[in-house]
Amino acid sequence: MNYQFQLTLYTIGHSNQRADELLAALHAFAISTVVDVRSVPFSQYTPHFNRDALESALTAAGIGYAFAGNHLGGRPADPTCYRNGAIPDPGADFLSLVDYDEVATRPWFQRGLARLLEIANGGPTAMLCSEEDPLRCHRHHLIAQALLARGIPVGHIRRGGVLEPATPRATQLSLLP
Numbered sequence: 001m002n003y004q005f006q007l008t009l010y011t012i013g014h015s016n017q018r019a020d021e022l023l024a025a026l027h028a029f030a031i032s033t034v035v036d037v038r039s040v041p042f043s044q045y046t047p048h049f050n051r052d053a054l055e056s057a058l059t060a061a062g063i064g065y066a067f068a069g070n071h072l073g074g075r076p077a078d079p080t081c082y083r084n085g086a087i088p089d090p091g092a093d094f095l096s097l098v099d100y101d102e103v104a105t106r107p108w109f110q111r112g113l114a115r116l117l118e119i120a121n122g123g124p125t126a127m128l129c130s131e132e133d134p135l136r137c138h139r140h141h142l143i144a145q146a147l148l149a150r151g152i153p154v155g156h157i158r159r160g161g162v163l164e165p166a167t168p169r170a171t172q173l174s175l176l177p
Helices: 019-028 051-060 107-120 138-149
Strands: 009-013 033-036 064-067 125-129 154-158 162-165
Touching (some): 033 051, 051 064, 107 138, 125 138
Parallel strands (some): 033 125
């Protein structure tokens, strides 16, 4: 028999919630691996979500951890990925300054996306960033758009366990290389 499995990837933003709340949401969707897509996996306000602390908490909860912020992060190190051609200051509004359609064409992003799909083939996977609202985060405007363009559904896990399907951006250019 030939079985076909439909991949579904999830996103989640840790925001300022407690670690046990995040873990409960991940368990509710049977997430086996969290892929951290933060360019800077550090939180001044919620230190329990700093990279090492998060990885330890996930491991203790039976959830795998992978870091992909260097390939899938929302703050690329390449100034040509910004609308004004310069890397902004850390406090800038990256969401409005990054040219996500340009980022999606880069080989390093494509490698990160391929690795994400390899991980997702092993079980339910959630991409994690800090922003709770996916519409205010690169995980929706960049990563989810690239996946949707490939026919892969993405669900945004929101606070309280609500699942919202990702939808294509109206102004999206083709994200396929």
